[in-house]
Amino acid sequence: MGILDQIEVPEGAFVLPYTLPVGRLFLIRHGETEGNALRIVQHPDIPLSPRGVTQAERLARRLAREGVVRIVSSDFARAVSTAEHLQRATGAPFSFEPLLQERNFGDLRGTPYAELGFDMFAPDYAPPNGETWPLFHARVDQAWVRVQELAAATAGSLAVVTHGLVCRSLAARHLILADGEAVPERWENTSLTIVDWPAPWRVRLLNCVAHLEGLDAAPRADSGAV
Numbered sequence: 468m469g470i471l472d473q474i475e476v477p478e479g480a481f482v483l484p485y486t487l488p489v490g491r492l493f494l495i496r497h498g499e500t501e502g503n504a505l506r507i508v509q510h511p512d513i514p515l516s517p518r519g520v521t522q523a524e525r526l527a528r529r530l531a532r533e534g535v536v537r538i539v540s541s542d543f544a545r546a547v548s549t550a551e552h553l554q555r556a557t558g559a560p561f562s563f564e565p566l567l568q569e570r571n572f573g574d575l576r577g578t579p580y581a582e583l584g585f586d587m588f589a590p591d592y593a594p595p596n597g598e599t600w601p602l603f604h605a606r607v608d609q610a611w612v613r614v615q616e617l618a619a620a621t622a623g624s625l626a627v628v629t630h631g632l633v634c635r636s637l638a639a640r641h642l643i644l645a646d647g648e649a650v651p652e653r654w655e656n657t658s659l660t661i662v663d664w665p666a667p668w669r670v671r672l673l674n675c676v677a678h679l680e681g682l683d684a685a686p687r688a689d690s691g692a693v
Contacts, residue, residue: 492618492668493530493626494660495553496634497545498522503656503691506580508572508587511543522657522679523549527556529659529678535559536623539614541567541630549657550628559626566610569630569693573597580691588692607636618664631692634660634674643669653692655679 498519502509515523526549535557540550542563554561573596575587586592593599598606610633618625631654639650642662651674661672 490618490621490664491534491624491671492614492662492664493533493535493624494634494637494662495526495549495626495628496631496654496656496658497541497543497549497628498526499656500545506691508575508578508580508583509545509569509691509693510576511568514544515548518682519545519656520548520552521682523552525678525682526657526659527552530626531556534624535626537617537621538562538626538628539564539567539617540628541565541569541633543568543630546628546630550626553626553628557626564610564613566606566613567627567629567633568606570603570632571598572693603632604636604640607633607640611637611641615664634658638670638673641668643667644673645670648673 498515499522500509500513500519501507501516502513504516504518530553535553536559538550538554538557538559538561540546540561540563542565546567547563550561553559571594572587573594575583575594575597580587587594590600610629614625614627634654635650635652638644638660644650648670654674655676657679658674658676659672659678660670660674663669663671
């Protein structure tokens with residue numbers, strides 16, 4: 468007997484269908500890199516640091532029995548390595564989606580934040596040979612369409628491994644946060660955000676790093692965002 472079968476409904480009343488979440492989306496930022504720790508605008512091929520590998524291993528253990536049946540990842544090295552740890556722990560098939568790449572800062576890549584002399588995250592700043600905020604958000608919108616397609620075709624939980632600014636764009640523009648919660652400015656390395664699907668894509672857990680509790684050599688609070 469379903470939930471609606473147990474409720475007395477006045478004759479002629481219109482009842483909206485009751486639906487429960489049919490799956491979960493695990494939104495994940497990649498593990499730490501030396502570029503994060505040193506606050507350098509990163510190139511795509513920067514790998515995880517030893518600390519980042521440990522973070523990815525801990526995340527994988529956390530999700531090993533959470534029903535992950537598909538993984539999709541940015542094709543940047545730091546995201547791929549994070550996703551590979553998750554794939555080994557879950558056995559889930561793994562694919563790349565370039566639309567999930569971090570914002571392209573063009574000619575700024577490889578530059579320490581301290582040498583910039585300006586705020587590269589300013590709303591109107593256009594990095595040379597890179598993406599403006601509007602272009603970046605438009606790409607993230609396309610990525611979100613692709614994620615929804617994958618989620619609809621997945622009988623279980625979908626893990627999405629991406630980058631901090633992508634997580635922030637999705638949370639600000641496509642996800643429904645709990646009352647009283649704000650979109651984080653900073654997304655922690657290997658942070659886990661759990662979203663119920665289908666729409667309206669409500670967040671049940673936001674930017675959580677409980678799996679990193681007790682990890683030695685905590686990262687600097689101002690470590691690089693991208």
